[in-house]
Amino acid sequence: MSEPARPTTRPPALDERFPVPLRGVRVDAATRCAHYDGPRDVVAIRFACCDLYYPCFRCHRATALHSSVPWPRERLREAAVLCGACRRTMSAARYLASDHTCPHCGAAFNPGCAAHHDRYFA
Numbered sequence: 001m002s003e004p005a006r007p008t009t010r011p012p013a014l015d016e017r018f019p020v021p022l023r024g025v026r027v028d029a030a031t032r033c034a035h036y037d038g039p040r041d042v043v044a045i046r047f048a049c050c051d052l053y054y055p056c057f058r059c060h061r062a063t064a065l066h067s068s069v070p071w072p073r074e075r076l077r078e079a080a081v082l083c084g085a086c087r088r089t090m091s092a093a094r095y096l097a098s099d100h101t102c103p104h105c106g107a108a109f110n111p112g113c114a115a116h117h118d119r120y121f122a
């Protein structure tokens with residue numbers, strides 16, 4: 001009997017594939033999710049309310065029982081973004097200054113995410 005693929009993480013389980021506590025809806029190996037699954041949707045973002053990483057705010061809404069709180073400005077130097085391509089973290093400041101490219105591995109990030117940065121960063 002082979003193990004079925006386990007693409008979905010259900011709360012409160014965390015995803016053991018990643019070096020940070022992370023959950024979401026149908027998360028793939030590069031942190032794409034049910035809501036954002038384009039080739040460049042490979043970041044997960046830490047939320048201050050529960051101190052977990054999520055691929056997107058809709059994953060937070062679907063799996064958490066509270067309203068999301070964006071990452072606070074005074075903590076911009078702390079690790080708050082995971083690159084799903086190389087699975088390394090970067091600070092919110094570094095992500096915001098990254099010009100949509102992972103500073104570690106060069107993976108391209110979706111520039112469209114900038115349209116809702118206010119949901120993630122205060």
Ligand SMILES: [Zn+2]
Nearest residue numbers: 047049050064
């Ligand atoms: Zn939360």
Ligand SMILES: [Zn+2]
Nearest residue numbers: 033035056059
């Ligand atoms: Zn999502």
Ligand SMILES: [Zn+2]
Nearest residue numbers: 083086102105
């Ligand atoms: Zn990377």
